[in-house]
Amino acid sequence: MNNYELLELAKEASKNAYCIYSNFPVGACVFYSSGNYYKGCNIENSSYGLSLCAERNAISTAISSGEKGQLLKIAIYSPKSKNCFPCGACRQWLQEFEEGQNIEIILENENSECSIYKINDILPYSFKLV
Numbered sequence: 001m002n003n004y005e006l007l008e009l010a011k012e013a014s015k016n017a018y019c020i021y022s023n024f025p026v027g028a029c030v031f032y033s034s035g036n037y038y039k040g041c042n043i044e045n046s047s048y049g050l051s052l053c054a055e056r057n058a059i060s061t062a063i064s065s066g067e068k069g070q071l072l073k074i075a076i077y078s079p080k081s082k083n084c085f086p087c088g089a090c091r092q093w094l095q096e097f098e099e100g101q102n103i104e105i106i107l108e109n110e111n112s113e114c115s116i117y118k119i120n121d122i123l124p125y126s127f128k129l130v
């Protein structure tokens, strides 16, 4: 799966977003060493704080589907914003599944090309239990 293909899947996922409060759709797609991928969109709630981000939705879907491979890449897309970076909570979720600081975080930049970041770029000094 190349980065543009993964970004395309994140775009598809953003079309399913339930975002009637913010009107800010987000889609994410995670890709694993098994070759499997899982999509997620944001799901909002009238109790705003209960809203679920696209990235955590995609990771939840992977885990609940029994995925045991290594998380290699995540693409994140919003039709409302270029460079749609993950929020702080989603960065910490990505950190949880990081093995060797290698997950590629793929965003669409201003030129509609892929920009790639690593967890350590966007969440330095992250919390770890051990």
Ligand code: THU
Pocket (backbone or CB within 6 Å): 019, 022, 024, 025, 026, 041, 042, 043, 044, 051, 052, 053, 054, 055, 085, 086, 087, 090
């Ligand atoms: N959102 C995501 O889906 N991912 C993020 O990393 C940041 C924000 C969603 C949550 C909410 O539904 C909307 O974007 C506006 O904050």
